[in-house]
Amino acid sequence: MTTQSPNDPDVAVETGSQVPPAEPVTRQPEPDVEPESRWHRAFREIATGNAIISVLAVLLALLVGAIMIAFTDERVQEASVYFFARPGDTFIAIWESVSGAYSAFFQGSIYNFRRPDFATGIRPLTETLTFATPLIAAGLGVALAFRVGMFNIGGRGQMLMASAAAGWVAFSFDLPWGVHMLVALLAGLLAGALWAGIAGLLKARTGAHEVIVTIMLNYVALYLVTWMLRTPGLLQAPGSNNPKTPPMKDTAIFPELLGPQYNLHFGFILAIAAVVLVWWILDRSALGFQFRAVGENPNAARVAGINVKSMYVYAMLISGALIGLAGVSQVLGTVTTGFSSGIDAGIGFDAITVALLGRSTPWGVLAAGILFGAFKAGGFAMQAAEGVPIDIVLVVQSLIVLFIAAPPLVRAIFRLPAPGSGPRRAAPTTTKEVTAK
C-alpha cells in the first residue's frame, strides 16, 4: 500500500472493496448451485431461522411420543405377533393407536369437533388457557429469578404458602365483593414473596446457596401446610376429619371471564398483566437493568455500583410473588371448593420448564405457558379417551425443551443448513470445530 502512488489509494480502496463480494462469486461455482435464486435464499432464511427449529422440535417430540404410544399399545402388540404373516395389521393398529391418541389430544386442548356448535366446541381452548394461567404466572417467577442469575426451585413451597394464605383469607373472613378478593390476592402474593424472600435474604446476608434453601423450604412449606390442613381452627374445614379446607366464599372467588359454562377465570387476566409487568420491569425499568446486570456478571455489577445483595432480595421477593399468583389463581379460580396439600399440582416444577422453554423472557413464557397448558388439557383428554397415561405429556414437554435448546441437533436430524453458512459453504460452525478436535 505504501509503495503505491499518492493517487492510487482511492483506486486501491475501490478494488479492495470490490474483492470481498467477488470472493463468493469466484468460489460459488465449486458447489452444485451456481447463482443463488430468490427461492433458495428464502428457503435458507426459513431453514436457518429460530421458528423452524421450534416447529421441528415440537414435531420431533410428538414423533417420539407417537412411538411410545404405538409400542405400548395392546392392539399393536397383538398384531405384531403375526407381523410377518400380515404386516398390514400392525401398521393399521399403530395408525389407530397414534391417531386416536393425538386426535383426542387435539380435541381436548383446542377444538372439539364432536360438539354441535362453536360455543361448546371451543371449550377445550378455554380449558387450555385455564391450565396455562398458573403456569404463566409461576413461569414468570422462575424466569425473573433466572435473569438475576438465581435458580428458584422453590415454586412448590411458595405456591403452597400463597395458597394457604389466600385460601385462609378467602374462607374465614366476611368482606364485601371485590375487597375480599383483593385482600385474599394480596395475602397470597405476600406469602409467596416472603417465602421466597427467605432464600433471597439468606443468600444476600450469609451467602447460603439459593438452590439448597429453596429446595429445603419446599419441604418445610409442604409439612407446615399439611399440619395446618389437619389442625382444626387453622385451615381444616370445621366438622371434618379430612385434611382439606372449607370452600372459598363467593365474595373472594375470581369471576368467570366467559360465563359459567367455561372454567376460564379472572386469574388469566392477572397472569397477562403479570407478563406485561415483568416485561416492563426487565426491559424498561432501572430495577430491571440492575437485575440483568447482576445476572450477567455480579462482580461487574458490584463494581458499577449496583447493590448486588439487595438485588438478590428484591428479585426473590418479586419471583415469589409471581409464583404466589399461581397459587392464588389455583385457590380462588380453579379449585374453589376447598383444597388439600396437593394444590400445587406440580406447577412449581413445571414452571421451571416453562421458563426454560420461554428462554426467560416474559413473552416467551406466555407462549410456553399456553403451549404447556394445551399439553395438560390435551393430556387429560387423551388419558380419559384412549387410556394413554398423562405421563407421556411430561416426556413430550421435556423433549421439546431439549430439542429447542440444541438447534444444531435439530438441524443435523433434518439436514438443515446451519445459519451463517451461505451458498459458499462457509467454515464449519464452532460446534463442529470443537467436536472434531
Add this chain to the structure above:
Amino acid sequence: MTIAPQHQAVSPQEPALAKTVVVSWKAPIAFAVVTVLAALLFLLAPHDGEATFRVSAAGDALQLPEIVLNATVTAWVCLALLTALTVVSALMVRARRAVPIWLIVVFAVVFVLGFLTWAVAGASTNVMPLAGLLAGALSLSVPLIFGSLSGVISERVGVINIAIEGQLLAGAFTSAVVASSTGNPYLGLLAAGVAGVLVSFVLAAFAIKYFVDQVIVGVVLNVLVVGFTSFLYSQVLAPNAQALNAPPRFDRIAIPFLSEIPIIGPTFFRQTIIVYLMYVAVAAVYIGLFHTKWGLRLRAVGEHPQAADTVGINVPRTRFWNVSLAGAIAGLGGAFFTLGAVGAFGKEMTAGAGFIALAAVIFGQWDPIKATLAALLFGFAQSLQGQLGVIGSPVPSEFMLMLPYVVTIVAVAGFVGKVRGPAAAGKPYIKS
C-alpha cells in the same frame, strides 16, 4: 448488622506475612439461636419421666444394658452444656480464633441427645431402639450418598449435575425390570449403572457437544425420566407386575466379627452388597479425586479448562467420560430403592432424593467425604422422625418431618455460608 465483616483484611501497617484471620460471628449466632430454641422447648413444654435407649437388638451375641436417662436432669445438663459451648465459641471469635469443627460436632451431638431424651420421655412408649434408628439412617442415606458422589464427580469436572434425581430414578426402574425378568439381582445392579450412564450421556451430549445450559438439561432430564418411567410403569409394568416388577432382593451379608460389635456392627456390617459397594465407592472417589493422576486432571478440567487444555488434556473427552461415570454411580444408588429397600418400582419412587443429594453436594462443599457426611445427616434426620413416629412423638409428626430441612437451612446459612464450587462448573468449554 450483627454480622461482622467476614474477612478482616490485614491492615497495611502490619508486616506483609501476617496471617489473615478470618473471623465469623455466624457460628456463635447460630449456636445462640439453637440454644434459645432448645431452652424454649425444654422450659415451655417440659417432659418428666425417663427415656430409655435400647442399645442391643434382640439377636445380638453381646447384650448391652439399656441406657436410661432422666428427662429433667438431661434437659438441664444439655442446656447448660449448650450455653457453655455458645459462650466458648463467642469468646473464641472475640479472641480472633476460628471456631473448630469439633466444637460444632460436640454442640450438635449434645443438642441431638437433649432433644432425643426430651422427645422419647414425652412419647407414649419411652423406649427408643438405637440400633433401629441407626440402621434406618444408613438405609435412607445410601441413595443420597451415591447421588452426592455422582454430583461431586460431575461438578468437579465442570458439569453441573441436576439430573441426579433422573439418574436415580432410571437406575431404580431399570434394575427392577432387569432383575425381575432375569431373576438375577446382580444383573439388575449392572443394568442400573448402565441406565444411569445413558441419562448421563444425554446430559453430556447436550452440555458438552451442543453447549446447552447444564442446569436446563439437568432439570429437563429429570422431567423426562419421570415421564418416561411413569408412562412405562402404567402401561407395561403395572399390568405385568409379576413378570416385570417383582425383583429378587439382595440378601444381607454379615461380615464376620465386625458385625458382632454392638450398635456399629448390625448397622454397618450386616448389610446388602449395595451398601458395601457404597463404602468402596466413597473411598475410591476420595482417593481417586485427591491422590491420583485421574483426579488431578479431572479437577484441573473443572477449575480451569483453558489451562488443562494447554497442557494437553482433552477437556471435552475428560468431561464426557467422567460425567458418564457419575451417572453410573447414581444409577447404582437408584438400584438400592428397588433391590435393597422397597422391592418393587413405584411411580416417582425417588421422591426428591436427588435434590437432597444435590443439597448434600453443596453442603459438603464438593468434597466426597463431607458430602457423604451431609447425606448421612439427612438420612439420620429422616430416620429419627420415622422412629419418633413409631413410638408416638409428642410433637406433631409434620414438625419432625420438617426438622431436617430446617436444620439444613440453619446449617447452610450459619456454618457453611458462601461456598465456592469448582470455578468452571456450569460453563461450557468452547475452544477458540
